[in-house]
Amino acid sequence: MVGRYIARLNAVDVVLWGLRVGVVAVVVIGTAGTLIKGRYNAAQWFDFVMFGLTIGSIYAQIALGYTMVYGVLRLINFAHGDIVMTGAFAGYFVAMPLDRSGFLEDQPVVAMAAVLLVAVIVSTSVAVLTERIAYRPFRRVVGLAPLICAIGVSFFLEQTFRGMFGSAVKSYPDPPWQRAAFHVLGFNVPRIDVLVIGLALLFMGLLYLVVQRTRMGTAMRAVAEDGEAAALMGIDVNKVVVFTFVLGGAMAGIAGVFYAFVYKQVYFLMGFTPGIKAFGAAVLGGIGNIPGAMLGGFFLGMVESVGPTLFLDGIGIPAPYQLRDLIAFTLLIMVLIFRPHGLLGEALARKRA
Amino acid sequence: MGALLKWSAGVALLCASQAAMAATVGPVTDDLGVIRIAKGAPIQIGAYWVLSGADTALGLDEKRGVEIAFKDVGGKLLGHPLKLNAEDDGCNAEGGQTAATKLAANPQTVIVLGPACSSAATPGAPILWQQGIVDICTACTAPALTASTRKKEYDGFARTVFSDAEQGKADATYIHNVLKAPSVVTIHDGSPYAQQLQQVMADNFKQMGGKVLSQEAIAPTDVDMKPLLTRIASEKPDLIYFPVFTAAAAQIVRQARGTPGLEKTKLMGGGSLLSADFIEAAGPGVVGFIIGYPDLSPEAMGQNYPKFVDEYKKAYNEAPISGYHANAYDGAMLAIKAIEKVAKTDKDGALYIGKKALRDAVFAIKFDGISGPIACDQYGECSQFKPSVLEFTSSDPKTFGVGKNPKKIWP
Numbered sequence: 227m228v229g230r231y232i233a234r235l236n237a238v239d240v241v242l243w244g245l246r247v248g249v250v251a252v253v254v255i256g257t258a259g260t261l262i263k264g265r266y267n268a269a270q271w272f273d274f275v276m277f278g279l280t281i282g283s284i285y286a287q288i289a290l291g292y293t294m295v296y297g298v299l300r301l302i303n304f305a306h307g308d309i310v311m312t313g314a315f316a317g318y319f320v321a322m323p324l325d326r327s328g329f330l331e332d333q334p335v336v337a338m339a340a341v342l343l344v345a346v347i348v349s350t351s352v353a354v355l356t357e358r359i360a361y362r363p364f365r366r367v368v369g370l371a372p373l374i375c376a377i378g379v380s381f382f383l384e385q386t387f388r389g390m391f392g393s394a395v396k397s398y399p400d401p402p403w404q405r406a407a408f409h410v411l412g413f414n415v416p417r418i419d420v421l422v423i424g425l426a427l428l429f430m431g432l433l434y435l436v437v438q439r440t441r442m443g444t445a446m447r448a449v450a451e452d453g454e455a456a457a458l459m460g461i462d463v464n465k466v467v468v469f470t471f472v473l474g475g476a477m478a479g480i481a482g483v484f485y486a487f488v489y490k491q492v493y494f495l496m497g498f499t500p501g502i503k504a505f506g507a508a509v510l511g512g513i514g515n516i517p518g519a520m521l522g523g524f525f526l527g528m529v530e531s532v533g534p535t536l537f538l539d540g541i542g543i544p545a546p547y548q549l550r551d552l553i554a555f556t557l558l559i560m561v562l563i564f565r566p567h568g569l570l571g572e573a574l575a576r577k578r579a
Numbered sequence: 580m581g582a583l584l585k586w587s588a589g590v591a592l593l594c595a596s597q598a599a600m601a602a603t604v605g606p607v608t609d610d611l612g613v614i615r616i617a618k619g620a621p622i623q624i625g626a627y628w629v630l631s632g633a634d635t636a637l638g639l640d641e642k643r644g645v646e647i648a649f650k651d652v653g654g655k656l657l658g659h660p661l662k663l664n665a666e667d668d669g670c671n672a673e674g675g676q677t678a679a680t681k682l683a684a685n686p687q688t689v690i691v692l693g694p695a696c697s698s699a700a701t702p703g704a705p706i707l708w709q710q711g712i713v714d715i716c717t718a719c720t721a722p723a724l725t726a727s728t729r730k731k732e733y734d735g736f737a738r739t740v741f742s743d744a745e746q747g748k749a750d751a752t753y754i755h756n757v758l759k760a761p762s763v764v765t766i767h768d769g770s771p772y773a774q775q776l777q778q779v780m781a782d783n784f785k786q787m788g789g790k791v792l793s794q795e796a797i798a799p800t801d802v803d804m805k806p807l808l809t810r811i812a813s814e815k816p817d818l819i820y821f822p823v824f825t826a827a828a829a830q831i832v833r834q835a836r837g838t839p840g841l842e843k844t845k846l847m848g849g850g851s852l853l854s855a856d857f858i859e860a861a862g863p864g865v866v867g868f869i870i871g872y873p874d875l876s877p878e879a880m881g882q883n884y885p886k887f888v889d890e891y892k893k894a895y896n897e898a899p900i901s902g903y904h905a906n907a908y909d910g911a912m913l914a915i916k917a918i919e920k921v922a923k924t925d926k927d928g929a930l931y932i933g934k935k936a937l938r939d940a941v942f943a944i945k946f947d948g949i950s951g952p953i954a955c956d957q958y959g960e961c962s963q964f965k966p967s968v969l970e971f972t973s974s975d976p977k978t979f980g981v982g983k984n985p986k987k988i989w990p
Contacts, residue, residue: 277805393631395860489802499800531806547807548796
């Protein structure tokens with residue numbers, strides 16, 4: 227049986243197996259080496275995990291926008307990272323006066339709610355306008371034109387914000403309650419990280435319920451399954467598409483504010499890198515699959531944060547954090563080699579088949 | 580015999596082609612070609628700096644320095660108006676390549692000033708020199724650009740700013756002898772400037788007896804520095820040295836303060852961070868942060884520097900927004916003096932400038948600039964270096980001012 231399989235292997239299979247074995251070897255040997263060295267204490271490992279969960283929760287929220295739009299329209303919305311940026315900017319213009327007046331410090335819950343609300347309104351409006359003005363005319367166009375249009379929208383948003391607000395980095399407020407940390411079992415847990423992870427899980431849970439339990443969510447899933455059949459059943463596809471962009475835009479606005487509150491900087495190109503990574507996360511989870519996007523986001527965040535230290539320290543590679551994107555995307559490729567539809571994409575693919 | 584004839588013919592052809600390269604236009608003959616500027620037409624001086632993004636202040640400050648130099652000579656030279664064609668290079672290699680290509684494609688580009696970043700100069704200078712255009716850099720400090728081992732394609736490159744071979748040595752001296760820090764970790768972002776400067780500093784620091792625990796690297800677009808800083812904290816360094824650019828450096832400054840184990844670790848950056856934009860981006864953590872920088876105090880600069888600063892304030896309604904304006908002014912003056920020296924006018928009032936003659940003039944001219952004496956060595960290093968260390972004193976960007984925030988703390 228094994229002999230027959232080996233006999234049927236071609237050059238591509240050999241390369242792929244070599245890649246798999248190589249990556250697994252680096253992961254296993256590197257991890258063992260790092261743990262044996264014992265350079266990091268438990269608190270530091272805990273910090274690595276917390277950092278990974280924090281950035282992962284943000285990637286997951288952004289990835290939801292990519293995956294929902296792809297599910298409904300089969301369009302990769304490359305402007306989604308820039309919609310995150312619009313939310314972060316909107317939040318900035320609310321957060322700064324609130325910080326200056328002392329309201330952000332005195333009434334953090336109300337102030338954060340106001341910042342998030344304005345960010346969500348702006349990012350959702352931009353997302354809906356983008357769909358109406360730029361993407362809808364391309365709805366029936368086959369080929370690469372819709373994708374090129376999405377890239378164009380991305381540049382348009384970036385340069386518009388650059389023109390309106392300048393190209394310098396703007397600093398988000400940093401109130402003392404965000405800088406504080408919880409001390410649990412000897413571990414240091416930054417309050418802002420807990421807030422971001424907790425709220426991200428809450429909002430993603432709500433979004434999941436909306437998609438699974440509401441009429442509009444059901445219609446969205448129906449359009450994702452078969453748009454033409456859904457239209458024949460009386461579903462207003464345009465409404466469903468707008469609803470999808472509303473949900474994606476809202477999550478982008480929230481993610482933009484969280485990203486800016488954690489990393490404290492906003493500028494016109496800030497959405498590009500997290501956007502690309504979140505797209506990777508959506509593909510990793512199985513593009514079109516909502517729980518998959520969430521899982522992919524957390525996976526990517528964790529690999530970025532823990533991976534360089536865990537896998538490369540042990541084999542003596544200098545400056546491992548320069549390679550964190552390489553590690554993250556190599557693992558992404560590995561997952562896709564083993565599961566071409568992504569971590570949770572298979573169920574959907576089978577259903578469609 | 581036949582082979583000898585063929586060989587002789589080849590040599591003759593080669594000599595002929597070399598001779599053909601020397602061009603005669605009007606009254607000027609030059610090996611690299613001649614630029615003719617019609618009567619009344621402008622003398623076009625190209626430039627490329629970072630004019631957008633987080634490091635805008637760096638390039639804009641230099642552009643202003645050049646504009647003041649043009650104003651100081653009356654905006655005209657030999658009866659022709661001076662025209663500055665400035666391109667934005669984004670402080671990266673792709674931008675430098677594009678900007679240099681665009682400037683080189685203009686047959687009227689006489690000479691080029693800038694850029695601010697070594698990342699842009701590294702691909703940009705050879706593209707310009709391929710067309711016989713001299714590039715006088717105004718802030719790119721990577722040692723390799725004027726090293727004795729530099730390639731022929733950099734023959735047209737000179738700079739009115741110091742080399743980081745000097746800056747790195749001065750930083751190591753300060754860390755080892757003044758701060759008395761026994762161990763450091765360095766971080767670079769892969770750019771020629773950051774990579775070479777941290778390497779020079781690390782090499783000098785080791786020679787002085789210090790310990791370099793590790794040399795880390797990031798990408799210029801990295802935002803999440805916490806995992807890297809946690810890793811560095813496990814090494815317990817006395818100082819982290821990171822001569823990177825505004826966005827990434829600001830994140831390191833912000834996130835280092837909240838990283839367990841780095842509370843008392845000193846942070847030191849480089850010359851790309853002297854701007855109000857950096858103070859804005861770095862937030863409260865900037866107070867106490869130090870950078871190695873050439874000495875900009877009036878006593879260390881040329882005697883006309885205070886007058887220049889007054890002119891700057893009058894022209895732009897603010898004090899200099901970064902630190903390389905004087906180098907840019909001197910770069911422009913060097914270009915102007917070189918053009919004056921070699922340009923010839925015919926009876927119709929047209930101006931002729933030989934490209935090789937211009938290059939030779941740039942490398943030969945000596946004068947007292949506002950940044951100090953300007954005199955190029957054979958590898959294009961024209962500036963002298965006086966070290967200093969500056970410390971930020973406030974996180975309010977409005978308080979930015981060289982000598983105030985950041986203030987000079989050494990020597």
